[in-house]
Amino acid sequence: MSHDLARTRAFFGVRAAGWESRFPDDGPAYAAAVAAMGLRPGATVLDAGCGTGRALPALRAAVGPAGRVLGADATPEMLAAAVGHGRRSSGALLLADAGALPLRPGALDAVFAAGLVPHLPDPASGLRELARVVRPGGMLALFHPIGRAALAARQGRRITDDDLRSRPRLRPLLAEAGWRLDSYVDEEDTFLAIALRGSAVPGGRAPGVPTADGEEL
Numbered sequence: 001m002s003h004d005l006a007r008t009r010a011f012f013g014v015r016a017a018g019w020e021s022r023f024p025d026d027g028p029a030y031a032a033a034v035a036a037m038g039l040r041p042g043a044t045v046l047d048a049g050c051g052t053g054r055a056l057p058a059l060r061a062a063v064g065p066a067g068r069v070l071g072a073d074a075t076p077e078m079l080a081a082a083v084g085h086g087r088r089s090s091g092a093l094l095l096a097d098a099g100a101l102p103l104r105p106g107a108l109d110a111v112f113a114a115g116l117v118p119h120l121p122d123p124a125s126g127l128r129e130l131a132r133v134v135r136p137g138g139m140l141a142l143f144h145p146i147g148r149a150a151l152a153a154r155q156g157r158r159i160t161d162d163d164l165r166s167r168p169r170l171r172p173l174l175a176e177a178g179w180r181l182d183s184y185v186d187e188e189d190t191f192l193a194i195a196l197r198g199s200a201v202p203g204g205r206a207p208g209v210p211t212a213d214g215e216e217l
C-alpha cells in the first residue's frame with residue numbers, strides 16, 4: 001500500500017464511527033445532488049470514496065432495482081460503518097483505491113464523488129482513472145454538501161482560485177483527464193460540478209483489470 005493511501009486510511013479510519021453524526025442534516029443535499037444527475041433506471045453508478053455510504057440510498061432510488069450501485073472506499077472502517085448503517089441493501093461495497101479501480105474500462109454510466117477529489121494525492125490521475133471506468137458520454141458528479149466559500153469560512157481561510165474546485169482550476173483539470181465540464185453550482189449549501197466523459201481518455205491506464213467481487217463489470 002502506498003504511503004498516501006496509508007495516511008488516508010489513518011485519517012478517515014478514526015473518523016468513521018462518528019462520521020454521520022457530525023453533519024446529520026446533509027441527507028436532503030445528497031438526495032438533491034443525485035436527482036440533479038438525472039440517472040436513468042437501470043443505470044450502473046459508482047459512489048467513489050463513498051465513506052459510510054450516505055449517497056447510496058439516493059443512488060439506488062435513482063437507478064431502481066434494475067440498476068447497479070457500487071460504493072468504493074479505501075478506508076475499511078468507513079465501509080464497516082456503511083455496513084452498520086445498512087447501506088449494503090442499497091449497493092455493493094468495495095474496498096478499493098479510486099485511483100486504481102478493479103473495474104473494466106467503460107463499465108459504468110456514471111460516478112458520484114462527494115469530498116473525494118481533494119483527498120487524492122494526484123487528482124489529475126484520479127480523474128483519469130474515473131474517466132477510464134465510465135463509458136463515453138457518461139457522467140461524473142463532484143459534490144460537496146457545502147459551498148466553497150462556506151467551507152473556507154468554516155476552516156478559517158479565505159476562498160481563492162487556487163482551490164482545486166474553483167471553476168478556473170477545475171475545468172482544465174477535468175479536460176486533461178477526459179471530462180468536459182457541463183454544469184457548475186457553487187452556493188452556500190451545495191457544490192455540484194457535473195462533467196461528461198469525452199470519447200478518449202488522455203493517458204488512461206491500460207484495460208484488462210480484473211473485477212473485485214466476481215461481478216462482470
Ligand SMILES: C[S@@+](CC[C@H](N)C(=O)[O-])C[C@H]1O[C@@H](n2cnc3c(N)ncnc32)[C@H](O)[C@@H]1O
Binds near residue numbers: 048050119
Ligand atoms: C470527505 S470523505 C467523504 C465520504 C462520503 N463520500 C461522504 O460524502 O460522506 C472522503 C472519503 O474518501 C475516501 N478516500 C480518500 N482517498 C481515497 C482513495 N484514493 N480511494 C478511495 N477512497 C478514498 C476516504 O476514505 C473517505 O471515506
